[in-house]
Amino acid sequence: MENALNKWIDLVSQQNTDEVVSLYAENGLLLGTFSDEIRVGEVKIREYFDYFLAKKPQASVIDSKTHVVDENNFSVNGFYDFEVDGSNGQRELAHARFTFVFQKQNGTFKILSHHSSIMP
Numbered sequence: 001m002e003n004a005l006n007k008w009i010d011l012v013s014q015q016n017t018d019e020v021v022s023l024y025a026e027n028g029l030l031l032g033t034f035s036d037e038i039r040v041g042e043v044k045i046r047e048y049f050d051y052f053l054a055k056k057p058q059a060s061v062i063d064s065k066t067h068v069v070d071e072n073n074f075s076v077n078g079f080y081d082f083e084v085d086g087s088n089g090q091r092e093l094a095h096a097r098f099t100f101v102f103q104k105q106n107g108t109f110k111i112l113s114h115h116s117s118i119m120p
Helices: 002-013 017-022 042-053
Strands: 024-031 038-040 058-070 073-085 091-105 108-118
Touching: 002 017, 002 058, 002 073, 002 091, 002 108, 017 042, 024 042, 038 042
Parallel strands: 024 108
Antiparallel strands: 024 038, 058 073, 073 091, 091 108
């Protein structure tokens, strides 16, 4: 369970779209940090990460808390930072908060729901 979030952070920082998308459940839901669209399913989630990973993000978790529901379900809530390519060609830092809901499917934890938003 504890490695699930770290795996996502590592793959995002490597800008590996295929591997990031593979972490989501087939019917996974994403409310992305830099988007105003609710995305459900692989096609829509891939669309977001094609856009987001082009910004060459480097992600780091600032703080997180895990809530275990049972052996097959848990959530992780917290704060992370993204350093991304900005519109002016400079690197920009974005502070965001997140909620991931993981569910074990066929022996592997998949992201069932992921919400991320810029800190107010």
